Amino acid sequence: MCAAVVAERxxxxxxxxxxxxxxxxxxxxxxxYYGEGEARNQVLFGNSIEIPAGQLVVMTGPSGAGKTTLLxxxxxxxxxxxxxxxxxxxxxxxLSGGELVDVRRDIGFIFQMHNLFDALSAYENVKMAAxxxxxxxxxxxxxxxxxxxxxxxxxxxxxxxxxxxxxERQRVAIGRALxxxxxxxxxxxxxxxxxxxxxxxxxxxxxxxxxxxxxxVMMVTHDHRIIDSADRxxxxxxxxxxxxxxxxxxxxxxxxxxPIELFKSLTPRQLTDVAEHMKKRHYPAGxxxxxxxxxxxEFFLVSDGEVEVIRADHEVARLGPGDxxxxxxxxxxxxxxxxxxxxxxxxxxxxxxxDFQTALATSQSFRDQLxxxxxxRH
Amino acid sequence: xxxxxxxxxAWRNLVSNKSRLLRSxxxxxxxxxxxxxxxxxxxxxxxxxxxxxxxxxxxxxxxxAHKYQFATRDPFPRAxxxxxxxVPGVASVRPLYADWxxxxxxxxxxxxxxxxxxxxxxxxxxxFSFADVNAGRDKLKETNSVLVxxxxxxxxxxxxxxxxxxxxxxxxxxxGDFALGPDFQSDGTVVMSDRTFTSLLRGPAGNPSAVxxxxxxxxPGDDPAMVQQSLRKALPETIAVFTKPELIEFExxxxxxxxxxxPIFAMGTIVGFVVGMLISYQVTYTDLSDxxxxxxxxxxxxxxxxxxxxxxxxxxxxxxxxxxxxxxxLSILLYYLIGRLALLPxxxxxxxxxxxxGLTLGMCLVSAALAVxxxxxxxxxxxx
Numbered sequence: 001m002c003a004a005v006v007a008e009r010x011x012x013x014x015x016x017x018x019x020x021x022x023x024x025x026x027x028x029x030x031x032x033y034y035g036e037g038e039a040r041n042q043v044l045f046g047n048s049i050e051i052p053a054g055q056l057v058v059m060t061g062p063s064g065a066g067k068t069t070l071l072x073x074x075x076x077x078x079x080x081x082x083x084x085x086x087x088x089x090x091x092x093x094x095l096s097g098g099e100l101v102d103v104r105r106d107i108g109f110i111f112q113m114h115n116l117f118d119a120l121s122a123y124e125n126v127k128m129a130a131x132x133x134x135x136x137x138x139x140x141x142x143x144x145x146x147x148x149x150x151x152x153x154x155x156x157x158x159x160x161x162x163x164x165x166x167x168e169r170q171r172v173a174i175g176r177a178l179x180x181x182x183x184x185x186x187x188x189x190x191x192x193x194x195x196x197x198x199x200x201x202x203x204x205x206x207x208x209x210x211x212x213x214x215x216x217v218m219m220v221t222h223d224h225r226i227i228d229s230a231d232r233x234x235x236x237x238x239x240x241x242x243x244x245x246x247x248x249x250x251x252x253x254x255x256x257x258x259p260i261e262l263f264k265s266l267t268p269r270q271l272t273d274v275a276e277h278m279k280k281r282h283y284p285a286g287x288x289x290x291x292x293x294x295x296x297x298e299f300f301l302v303s304d305g306e307v308e309v310i311r312a313d314h315e316v317a318r319l320g321p322g323d324x325x326x327x328x329x330x331x332x333x334x335x336x337x338x339x340x341x342x343x344x345x346x347x348x349x350x351x352x353x354x355d356f357q358t359a360l361a362t363s364q365s366f367r368d369q370l371x372x373x374x375x376x377r378h
Numbered sequence: 379x380x381x382x383x384x385x386x387x388a389w390r391n392l393v394s395n396k397s398r399l400l401r402s403x404x405x406x407x408x409x410x411x412x413x414x415x416x417x418x419x420x421x422x423x424x425x426x427x428x429x430x431x432x433x434x435x436x437x438x439x440x441x442x443a444h445k446y447q448f449a450t451r452d453p454f455p456r457a458x459x460x461x462x463x464x465v466p467g468v469a470s471v472r473p474l475y476a477d478w479x480x481x482x483x484x485x486x487x488x489x490x491x492x493x494x495x496x497x498x499x500x501x502x503x504x505x506f507s508f509a510d511v512n513a514g515r516d517k518l519k520e521t522n523s524v525l526v527x528x529x530x531x532x533x534x535x536x537x538x539x540x541x542x543x544x545x546x547x548x549x550x551x552x553x554g555d556f557a558l559g560p561d562f563q564s565d566g567t568v569v570m571s572d573r574t575f576t577s578l579l580r581g582p583a584g585n586p587s588a589v590x591x592x593x594x595x596x597x598p599g600d601d602p603a604m605v606q607q608s609l610r611k612a613l614p615e616t617i618a619v620f621t622k623p624e625l626i627e628f629e630x631x632x633x634x635x636x637x638x639x640x641p642i643f644a645m646g647t648i649v650g651f652v653v654g655m656l657i658s659y660q661v662t663y664t665d666l667s668d669x670x671x672x673x674x675x676x677x678x679x680x681x682x683x684x685x686x687x688x689x690x691x692x693x694x695x696x697x698x699x700x701x702x703x704x705x706x707x708l709s710i711l712l713y714y715l716i717g718r719l720a721l722l723p724x725x726x727x728x729x730x731x732x733x734x735x736g737l738t739l740g741m742c743l744v745s746a747a748l749a750v751x752x753x754x755x756x757x758x759x760x761x762x
Binding site: 137 | 390395672678
């Protein structure tokens with residue numbers, strides 16, 4: 001229940017705090033415009049997002065929110081005007097036209113329209129993608145047949161698109177996108193034309209690609225059957241990523257928050273609201289998370305690992321998964337009264353000062369609980 | 379990028395839709411047929427003008443240097459031939475009398491009078507390689523006897539089997555026939571002895587001491603080019619000395635570049651080319667427009683512009699062949715029918731076939747080059 005509508009405004013973490021594995025997609029400070037001169041219209045506003053391998057990301061938002069534009073920029077189909085996009089370890093703005101084409105070969109594209117060649121059979125349409133990759137001919141043929149069979153089209157391999165149903169055509173297009181086992185798959189409403197069974201077939205296949213070979217899947221959709229299968233939900237409105245939630249993390253946040261005395265009185269909806277604004281942040285061993293005497297800007301919940309709380313050069317506490325810190329300075333407005341250092345590799349969920357205070361204002365009981373905690377610690 | 383076993387996209391695009399293929403092949407084929415007819419007529423026009431020259435039993439041909447084409451009269455003194463006979467390497471020099479504008483033939487069929495082409499030579503010194511002419515040359519020794527062209531236009535009545543006819547108002551005896559055929563200048567031909575020729579002509583044109591053509595044979599083993607050089611030195615500049623291939627080329631150049639026929643047929647061919655280009659452009663443009671999302675998808679997938687160009691131009695080339703092959707077959711049939719009807723040497727030659735193929739490929743590829751911009755500028759982002 002708590003995880004159903006979990007969202008978070010995302011900002012790129014400082015480089016020094018990034019986790020070691022290179023994300024498949026890294027977008028930072030992305031602005032984009034359409035038109036020129038007086039007709040110039042900004043459609044993306046300072047968006048940042050990182051997508052690691054093995055994640056099925058579902059992007060939602062109203063029409064004109066910028067989802068597809070973001071997808072095309074990540075897919076090296078457009079050039080970003082401002083900001084930085086790294087895809088599969090390559091910064092797109094530094095690449096030549098030919099190199100961008102090479103990047104696109106490593107991406108699987110699934111479009112709302114299947115865009116299959118009417119003149120080619122299902123097998124040949126898939127082969128159009130397969131032949132872009134070096135490899136022996138028998139292997140290529142095997143891959144094409146294999147993916148079509150996995151998509152339930154083994155009996156339609158030699159059929160041309162006009163002899164296939166809408167769902168079958170879209171599955172051929174999906175086969176074309178997946179046949180080279182790309183590390184990144186970009187899909188725009190891929191199941192819009194599919195029935196329930198075909199949709200689940202496709203989603204299971206996409207999900208399987210994230211598991212089997214760690215593909216990252218970015219999918220624009222309004223299909224709730226897919227949303228239920230997503231690892232992460234990104235919601236865009238008016239060119240901005242308004243929320244970005246890893247559903248697994250949201251579940252953990254809720255699990256952590258629920259037993260804490262401070263949050264016990266919150267309704268599931270209020271709990272969700274708090275979780276909605278928390279973002280995950282990784283700290284390497286020995287990294288100082290907050291420093292005594294500095295102004296308080298964030299509230300922390302430990303997800304994994306252990307932190308040491310130091311006051312006046314003495315360790316006063318150790319906190320582990322489910323523990324939280326940093327709330328005192330946010331409530332009192334006073335500087336941090338302790339330093340917190342990561343003992344080992346530590347993952348935290350972080351709530352910004354504004355969001356924390358918004359949550360505070362939302363629930364009278366939550367505010368009372370916090371003040372009680374505050375006075376207990378003093 | 380493309381390797382063995384790759385999907386033959388251009389070919390598949392061509393043959394997948396049979397009715398579309400039929401339409402495009404029909405449209406392009408129609409334009410090709412236009413070009414083929416023009417090329418065929420041009421070829422027939424030129425060839426018909428060359429038949430007599432080709433039929434000369436000559437290594438070297440002498441004629442007035444002032445002549446701008448073979449089929450004009452500009453006689454030169456017969457004495458020049460005597461001078462030519464003394465040139466080393468010359469085996470024989472024989473006079474040929476020829477006229478295109480002064481022999482009037484009364485048709486034995488209906489009595490109407492027509493202008494015909496006439497040749498005269500000494501029956502003991504043959505100048506043609508036409509077997510029928512040489513077979514009948516002894517009969518030409520009789521005064522006012524002639525051989526007639528059985529392939530002449532029918533209205534001349536030369537194929538009527540008549541034994542007599544009238545030439546320049548004089549009764550002539552038809553002693554045989556040969557197969558030459560008309561050209562664009564003459565409807566029929568009459569061959570006679572040199573004596574008959576000069577007697578039938580009056581005035582200066584009938585001067586027996588003036589000949590129109592000197593037919594030179596070179597001694598076996600001698601180089602015609604060397605003999606030609608010697609003849610040029612020996613003869614005055616008013617006499618042009620051609621090897622037979624040179625004279626054919628001279629005549630062809632006149633027809634192609636000087637006469638109005640060349641530009642007329644060239645213009646006809648150009649019109650066919652332009653019509654074909656427009657049809658081909660429409661075919662290619664429509665096809666590319668229909669498949670623009672597919673091509674944009676290929677670009678998104680990572681296909682380079684070069685591959686797309688190869689597909690589009692490949693398909694244009696296939697379209698060209700799909701139009702050219704049926705047009706060729708149809709033109710062979712039309713050549714045969716028109717050739718029989720018009721009595722012209724209209725037949726498919728390797729030259730016409732290759733030129734028409736080149737033009738067809740050219741028009742399809744040029745139109746593809748104009749239409750392909752649509753694919754090149756297709757924005758793969760737009761397919762999302």
